Amino acid sequence: MAVPLREILRTKDFVVTAEAAPGKGSSVSKTVEHIELLKDKVDALNVTDNQSSVMRYPSVGICVLIKEHDGEPVLQVTCRDRNRLAIQADLLFAYSRGVDNVLCLTGDSVDVGDHKEAKQVFDLDSVQLIHLVHTLNSGKDMAGNELDGGTDFCVGTTATPSADPLEPQLIKVEKKLRAGVSFIQTQAVYDIDELKRFTEFVRKLDPNVKILAGVVPVIGAKMAAYMNENVPGISIPQHVIDELAQTPKGTGIAKGIEIAARMIRQTKEEKICDGVHIMFIGREERVPEILEAAGLL
Amino acid sequence: MIIAERKPMEEIRREIAPYKKILVAGCGTCVTVCWAGGEKEVGILASQLRLAGSSEGKEVVTLEATVERQCEKEMLAELRDKVEGVDAVLSLACGAGVQTMAGFFEDKPVFPAVNTTFIGMPEKEGLWVEMCGACGDCYLDRTGGVCPVVRCAKGLLNGPCGGTRKGGKCEINPDEDCAWVVIYRRLEKQGRLDLMREYCAPKNARAVKRPGRIHAAKA
Numbered sequence: 001m002a003v004p005l006r007e008i009l010r011t012k013d014f015v016v017t018a019e020a021a022p023g024k025g026s027s028v029s030k031t032v033e034h035i036e037l038l039k040d041k042v043d044a045l046n047v048t049d050n051q052s053s054v055m056r057y058p059s060v061g062i063c064v065l066i067k068e069h070d071g072e073p074v075l076q077v078t079c080r081d082r083n084r085l086a087i088q089a090d091l092l093f094a095y096s097r098g099v100d101n102v103l104c105l106t107g108d109s110v111d112v113g114d115h116k117e118a119k120q121v122f123d124l125d126s127v128q129l130i131h132l133v134h135t136l137n138s139g140k141d142m143a144g145n146e147l148d149g150g151t152d153f154c155v156g157t158t159a160t161p162s163a164d165p166l167e168p169q170l171i172k173v174e175k176k177l178r179a180g181v182s183f184i185q186t187q188a189v190y191d192i193d194e195l196k197r198f199t200e201f202v203r204k205l206d207p208n209v210k211i212l213a214g215v216v217p218v219i220g221a222k223m224a225a226y227m228n229e230n231v232p233g234i235s236i237p238q239h240v241i242d243e244l245a246q247t248p249k250g251t252g253i254a255k256g257i258e259i260a261a262r263m264i265r266q267t268k269e270e271k272i273c274d275g276v277h278i279m280f281i282g283r284e285e286r287v288p289e290i291l292e293a294a295g296l297l
Numbered sequence: 298m299i300i301a302e303r304k305p306m307e308e309i310r311r312e313i314a315p316y317k318k319i320l321v322a323g324c325g326t327c328v329t330v331c332w333a334g335g336e337k338e339v340g341i342l343a344s345q346l347r348l349a350g351s352s353e354g355k356e357v358v359t360l361e362a363t364v365e366r367q368c369e370k371e372m373l374a375e376l377r378d379k380v381e382g383v384d385a386v387l388s389l390a391c392g393a394g395v396q397t398m399a400g401f402f403e404d405k406p407v408f409p410a411v412n413t414t415f416i417g418m419p420e421k422e423g424l425w426v427e428m429c430g431a432c433g434d435c436y437l438d439r440t441g442g443v444c445p446v447v448r449c450a451k452g453l454l455n456g457p458c459g460g461t462r463k464g465g466k467c468e469i470n471p472d473e474d475c476a477w478v479v480i481y482r483r484l485e486k487q488g489r490l491d492l493m494r495e496y497c498a499p500k501n502a503r504a505v506k507r508p509g510r511i512h513a514a515k516a
Contacts, residue, residue, distance in 0.1 A: 125455050158459060165465050171490070
């Protein structure tokens with residue numbers, strides 16, 4: 001039996017989570033492969049919710065699959081595609097099937113996805129969503145009605161330690177902490193000092209919340225430059241780009257894995273935060289290499 | 298005011314294709330100010346339609362008229378004679394104006410020549426920006442006079458999303474400031490940042506029961 005994430009967060013010094021991204025289509029075989037590969041190597045698997053506004057197999061469906069394969073899922077819920085009725089209904093369904101970790105996110109705009117003419121919902125924002133989950137946890141729905149069976153979700157959220165300007169983001173983090181979260185999985189971080197500053201800020205406000213630093217391996221100098229330019233909330237320092245630029249052709253992935261593993265090691269050894277959340281999008285099968293190189297296997 | 302922009306010529310021509318004699322009707326208020334449907338634009342569109350028609354060997358006869366506000370029945374009455382003499386009306390007013398016209402002259406086909414886009418204001422010459430979503434539940438007291446409902450690309454009420462670009466630009470449009478960064482800076486300047494720290498509960502999305510209808514007493 002997988003150990004519940006809330007238990008892991010309480011007891012383990014360094015928590016490791018990764019992603020099981022749903023595919024596009026009714027076939028789940030590829031995702032099941034990733035689940036089988038990763039479920040015993042990490043503490044929990046996040047399942048993205050129409051990631052990057054690209055329509056995919058539903059997050060809750062993959063979460064149920066992870067449970068069936070004896071893994072520990074984290075249901076990612078964005079505010080983009082569902083109104084408050086639909087979100088509550090999905091959360092009740094998830095909980096009834098044993099999925100009891102939820103990560104509350106805003107969600108990307110439909111402009112970046114593959115259904116650019118879709119109506120964006122955003123009936124709630126991520127702070128309101130956190131409140132909503134606690135309302136369900138109290139045995140009521142958002143309208144104040146008693147539920148025939150409430151929930152007991154372990155609630156997490158995201159944050160962007162590299163935001164510029166940072167202050168407005170930190171105010172939002174403060175509101176999320178007040179709403180009540182057990183863990184934060186950050187946007188990808190490449191600058192340890194940035195991560196330190198963010199961790200200190202959070203711990204001052206809530207010493208109990210666990211912070212898992214986001215790790216997205218960068219596999220080339222060009223990709224790094226592109227990400228710096230185009231991926232909001234990401235800032236890859238020049239020394240990382242230089243290191244990637246000096247890498248011989250064809251070894252970019254290995255270098256990306258090496259850099260990610262080094263960062264994870266440092267984070268762990270210096271106890272900068274409580275763990276990492278590894279997102280190797282589209283290369284889930286190589287996550288074990290990162291874990292191994294970081295000494296986590 | 299209400300902002301609109303003219304529809305593509307092909308679309309307008311498709312709308313009026315079955316008709317020969319057209320009244321091109323402008324509105325003298327919002328759409329005049331935003332250069333979409335005032336007297337000047339009426340003149341331009343009418344001559345474009347005639348030219349386009351004649352280049353294809355099809356005669357298009359246009360009448361032109363602009364009333365002060367197409368969204369008021371009383372002001373449409375003055376168009377009665379002209380409307381009676383044409384096969385169809387092409388309205389350059391906002392959606393409210395087009396519908397008032399279509400309801401007032403029920404026997405006549407009325408077509409829109411503009412797309413109504415938002416409630417906004419002119420930021421500089423030739424640039425109009427959205428300012429209000431007519432949500433029926435004004436939040437501007439909490440946000441330093443900046444509306445997150447429409448000026449945040451996601452309509453978020455408790456602060457910026459994680460997508461803010463470097464320098465505080467919007468994730469969706471790098472030329473636009475993130476509304477929440479604007480709110481932050483303004484409240485900071487006024488020493489009222491505590492307002493941003495307050496939790497904002499989910500919005501009543503039904504503050505205006507659609508279709509909206511307000512009975513008001515004259516002051």
